[in-house]
Amino acid sequence: MQQLYCESCQRFLADRFVVGSCPTEGCYNDFARGDQCEKCGKLLNSTDLVDPKCKVCGVTPCVRDTDHLFLELPQLREKLEKYIDETSVAGSWSQNAIHITDSWLKEGLKPRCITRDLKWGVPVPHEKYKDKVFYVWFDAPIGYISITACYTPEWEKWWKNPENVELYQFMGKDNVPFHTVMFPSALLGTGENWTLMKTISVTEYLKYESGKFSKTRGIGVFGNDAKATNIPADVWRYYLLSNRPEASDAVFTWTDLQAKFNNELINNLGNFVNRVLSFIAKPEGAGYSSIIPDAPNADSHPLSQSLAETVGKLVEQYIDAMDKVKLKQGLKIAMAISSEGNAYLQESQFWKLYKQDAASCAIVMKTSAALVYLLACLLEPFMLSFSKDVCHQLLNYLHPGNVLCRSKILVLSFRSCNS
Numbered sequence: 488m489q490q491l492y493c494e495s496c497q498r499f500l501a502d503r504f505v506v507g508s509c510p511t512e513g514c515y516n517d518f519a520r521g522d523q524c525e526k527c528g529k530l531l532n533s534t535d536l537v538d539p540k541c542k543v544c545g546v547t548p549c550v551r552d553t554d555h556l557f558l559e560l561p562q563l564r565e566k567l568e569k570y571i572d573e574t575s576v577a578g579s580w581s582q583n584a585i586h587i588t589d590s591w592l593k594e595g596l597k598p599r600c601i602t603r604d605l606k607w608g609v610p611v612p613h614e615k616y617k618d619k620v621f622y623v624w625f626d627a628p629i630g631y632i633s634i635t636a637c638y639t640p641e642w643e644k645w646w647k648n649p650e651n652v653e654l655y656q657f658m659g660k661d662n663v664p665f666h667t668v669m670f671p672s673a674l675l676g677t678g679e680n681w682t683l684m685k686t687i688s689v690t691e692y693l694k695y696e697s698g699k700f701s702k703t704r705g706i707g708v709f710g711n712d713a714k715a716t717n718i719p720a721d722v723w724r725y726y727l728l729s730n731r732p733e734a735s736d737a738v739f740t741w742t743d744l745q746a747k748f749n750n751e752l753i754n755n756l757g758n759f760v761n762r763v764l765s766f767i768a769k770p771e772g773a774g775y776s777s778i779i780p781d782a783p784n785a786d787s788h789p790l791s792q793s794l795a796e797t798v799g800k801l802v803e804q805y806i807d808a809m810d811k812v813k814l815k816q817g818l819k820i821a822m823a824i825s826s827e828g829n830a831y832l833q834e835s836q837f838w839k840l841y842k843q844d845a846a847s848c849a850i851v852m853k854t855s856a857a858l859v860y861l862l863a864c865l866l867e868p869f870m871l872s873f874s875k876d877v878c879h880q881l882l883n884y885l886h887p888g889n890v891l892c893r894s895k896i897l898v899l900s901f902r903s904c905n906s
Contacts, residue, residue, distance in 0.1 A: 488552070488553065488554070488555050488600060489534050489550045489551065489552055489553075490533065490534065490550070490551060490552075490553050490555075490604065491505055491521070491533045491534060491539060491548040491549070491550060491551075492548055492549055492550070492551040493541040493543070493544065493546060493548045494546070494548075494549060495541065495544045495546040496541060496543055496544055496546075498604075498605075498606075499551070499553070499603070499604035499605065500521065500533065500541055500548055501521070501603065501605055502520055502521035502522035502523075502533060502603075503520055503521065503542070504521070504541060504542045504543055505520065505521035505533045505536065505539050505540070505541065505542065505548070506518055506519065506520065506521075506536075506539070506540055506542050507519060507536030507537055507538050507539035507540060508536065508537035508538055509524040509526065509527060509529065509531070509536070509537075510531070510535050510536065510537055511524065511527050511529050514526055514527040514529075519531065519536060521533035521536065521539075522622075522624070523661060525661055528587060528590075528660065528661060528663075528664075530591075530599075530664055532600070534550060553604055554615075554616070555600045555601075555602045555603075555616075555619070556600070556601050556602045556611065556613075556616060556619075557598040557599060557600055557601060558598065558599045558601050558625065558669065558672060558673060558676070559598050559676075560596035560597060560598060560599055560668070560672055561596050561597065561598065562676075563596075563672045563675055563676055564596050566675045567596075567668065567671060567672050567675060568592065570671055570675065570683060571588060571592070571667065571671075574683065574684070574685055575588070577685065578684075578685040578686035578687070579686060579810075579811045579812070580667075580686065580687050580689075581687065581688055581689045581733065581812070582734070583660050583663070583689045583691060583734070584660075584663050584667060584687045584688075584689040587660060587663040587664060587667070587689075588663065588664070588667040588668060591664050591667075591668050592668075596668075599625075599669065600622060601621060601622045601625035602616060602619045602620065602621055602622060603619060603620055603621070603622050604618075604619055605619075605620050606620075607620070608620025608621060608623070608626070609621045609626045624665040624669060625669065625673065627665075628665065628666065628669070628670035628673070629670075629673070632646050645682065646681060646682050647679065647680055647681060647682060648682055649680060649681070649682045649683065652682045653685045653686070654682050654683065654684045654685055654686075655684075655685065655686045655687075655688070655812065656684050656686070656687050656688070657687075657688045657689075657690075657812075658687070658688075658689060658690075659689070659690055659691075659692070660689050660690065660691055660692075663687070663689055666684060666687060667684075667687060670684070671683050671684065686812055688733075688812040688814070690731060690732045690733060691732040691733070691734070691735055691736045691737070692732060692736045692737075693727075693730070693732050693736070693737050693738070693739055694736055694737070694738045694739065695707040695708070695738070695739050696738070696739070696740055696741075700739075707739075708739070719872065720872065721870040721871070721872045721873050722744075722748055722752065724869055724870055724871075725747070725751075725752060725818070725869060725870055726743075726744050726747050726748070727739075728814055728815065728818050728869050729747060729751070729815065729818055729819070730743070730747075730815075731814055731815040733813065733814070733815050751822060755822060755825050755826055755829065756822065756825045756862070756866075756873075758829060759825050759828040759829045759832065759855075759858075759859070759862075760825075760859050760862070760877065762829075762832055763828075763832070763852065763855040763856055763858075763859050764856075764859065764880060764891060766837070766838075766852065767779060767780075767852055767856065767891060768891055773841075774841075775852065777891040778891070779852070779853060779856050779891070780848075780849035780852050780853055781849065781853070782846070782849040782850040782852075782853040782854075784846075784850065785850045785853050785854055788847065788850045788851075788854075790831060790834060790835055790851070791850060791851075791854045794827060794828075794831050794854065794858075797827055798824055798827055798858065798861070801820050801823055801824050801827070802824070802861075802865075804820050805817050805820040805821060805824075805865060808820060809868070814868075814869075817865075817868075818866075818869050821862065821865040821866050821869070824858070824861070824862060824865065825862055827858075828855060828858045828859075828862070831851075831854070831855065831858075832851070832855060835847075835851045837851045837852065837855075856881070859877060859881070860877070860878075860881055862877070863877035863878050863881075
């Protein structure tokens with residue numbers, strides 16, 4: 488095959504060291520890499536690029552002949568299409584994953600080069616190709632298996648057990664073909680009983696303010712930047728997951744982060760949890776001395792019955808969303824349950840009931856404490872520290888007579904999110 492060689496650098500160029508115009512009609516991206524165009528998502532060979540340049544020195548590379556190994560995708564088409572047709576439905580693949588994969592199949596599968604003339608990488612275990620290394624996107628998914636093998640000698644219980652193991656994968660849309668076409672084809676080609684991916688959850692791009700995230704240009708907020716803000720991890724997790732670009736591109740803005748912190752985490756979730764637990768924690772005469780009140784007839788209270796019906800339906804929707812890996816929707820539903828809790832407290836006017844109808848107030852507080860515990864469970868995948876704090880205060884066990892932990896009255900101790 489032919490590959491780009493930089494005579495100035497005296498080496499064959501790795502895909503990331505080649506930049507040029509995407510050859511796809513209507514794409515107009517002048518910064519496509521040697522293996523893929525990030526704009527249109529098309530996988531490329533470096534020789535496909537129009538007016539390619541070496542990213543190191545800027546010189547136009549020449550084309551040289553070299554021998555390489557290929558994954559014969561055309562020979563695996565029938566098996567691959569059967570796998571995709573069945574699994575994309577059974578695994579509820581996200582629509583962008585289905586669209587990208589279908590585009591690949593419609594264009595026609597071609598043999599894909601899986602080796603490179605580079606000094607760094609995983610060496611090819613074949614005498615003829617001993618000076619070559621594997622292409623990173625052929626090697627990296629195999630690394631999922633080898634990492635498991637490093638962890639446990641019983642790795643085959645996970646990777647060769649498709650009847651009992653389900654594989655979920657999460658990624659940005661530009662990595663889809665490597666996981667829905669390349670990796671499954673490599674496994675199918677062995678003829679062995681591998682655990683193939685069942686569910687893939689794919690995101691579109693997250694943009695930053697008015698542009699794109701770019702480490703090289705210093706645009707965006709990254710790991711060290713996030714840490715330096717002293718904004719708690721739960722706030723970051725909540726914002727990024729509530730803004731997860733599942734169906735279309737989303738935009739990160741500091742203003743939106745602040746708004747979600749104030750309006751959703753503090754005014755909704757924090758308000759409900761703290762009103763309930765702080766009221767129960769008040770001394771006798773003003774509250775319940777940190778003891779969850781007993782309320783034998785809680786299920787029959789009109790307000791509790793209405794709340795149970797509403798929350799029950801929302802929990803069903805939450806489970807369905809999470810089963811389909813619709814994380815953004817699952818989080819939204821959990822926060823809707825918190826809103827129902829706030830409405831329940833407000834409608835009950837528990838602060839009046841405490842003096843006027845002790846039995847009804849006990850019902851409201853017991854029901855609300857149960858809802859706080861439910862929220863801790865539902866939000867654990869999203870905000871682990873919050874969930875742990877709540878469960879710690881409830882001593883991981885919700886029962887009438889249970890004494891709340893008094894070590895931290897304010898469950899949501901989020902600091903200000905000033906950018």
